[in-house]
Amino acid sequence: MDASLTTSLLLLSLTGGYSFSIVWKASLFRSVREQGHRLYFRAAFYTAVCFVCALFLNFNFSLYSKDFAGSQDGFWVAISSFASSEIGSGKLPILLVESFVIGVFLPHILNLIVNILDEVCKKIARVPKASLFLIKPAIQHNDFECLICNAFELEVPILLTLKSRKIYVGWVMDGPNPSVERRYMKILPLISGVRGESFQRLNFTTFYSDVYNQLIEDGKGEEGFQEFEVVIPLDQVANAHLFDLNTYQRFSE
Template sequence: MIQVSAIQATPFVHSGLVSLFVFGLVVALALPALLHLLIRTILGVTDRTLKTHAMYTAEPAPALANLQFQSWEYGIPLLVTLSDRKVYVGYPAYISSSFYSQNDGDIHITPLISGYRQEGDLRLVLNTPYDTVLDEITKSPDEKTADQFTISIPVREIVHGHLFDPSLQDIFHKHSAAPIM
């Protein structure tokens, strides 16, 4: 008769294989991250540039979304003219996901200046200096921030938008030609 002995099961723990596995895992996870940081450092690419690029390419976006991204990227305010000729100049407060909805798209800006377009020639008239008022309010002890004064503008009401640097306004006026009749 053949005698069968019981074989004891022992847990598979081999310190050499486990160490090799852990080392391989660390290298597999850390090497791409380190390589990414090295290449970014060499090319001078910042987190802000990467985030902006990601926002630009995340999904197809309407032209106003790209304008908001450009304002954020370049640090230049945007100007929007509404259908009632009201004008707002400011920085995007945030770009909401509802902007991509066809029915409920709004842009949200922190205003610097507002005004209107004249009825006849649509010349720009700026008359409300939000930046001055906001500076004064945010310095008060009430702990108010500029974010509390964000304006939500329905995209359907915007007839025109562009980047606008108020400090260059005088230069443009100096070089503007008289209206041709």
């Protein structure tokens, strides 16, 4: 086989591996925060994965299209026959092209499966647990994103204290997304108020639950809730933590 053709097909296969690494959610969430040699190694790794998948598909086709049942070591005979015929007889270009195709289409199929699992999880627990499972490894070194992830997974509101001493307790509306740099945070407030200037004590002044209950009774639901969403620049946040009102009331008595 011509060396230039082999090189071109290897580059094509690497393109498929790179495509896999930036489309498949489990890899995307990590690759967007990597650069240089780490990103190259990730692309090479998924290129190898796609090539192995191509080998596996071709091997199974070869195994079922030929009769190896008569041999005592039929499986190993099949492997030997496959290796000599597929790679040794000049079929490597086909495998490289197949690995490229797998790298382009397989991550979309995997993402579709994750999305379906997310929808199932939302109906059961209202939380996209499949995506969160993939996201966690990518955000493990970002404390704020981990906090957001925990708020989503545990379905617990978050308390934000701004530099102006304004405080919000509310539900996080945008989940963790390692593929973008978070600069703002959108919440649906449950309570708002201010911290005391001297002892930083929480002083709640506004409670939104009665308004939300009225919106639900009026049939406005989510459309009405959107009018109360608050977008907060992260550079204005002094601190943040999960908040449980019942626990707060118990300790503040």
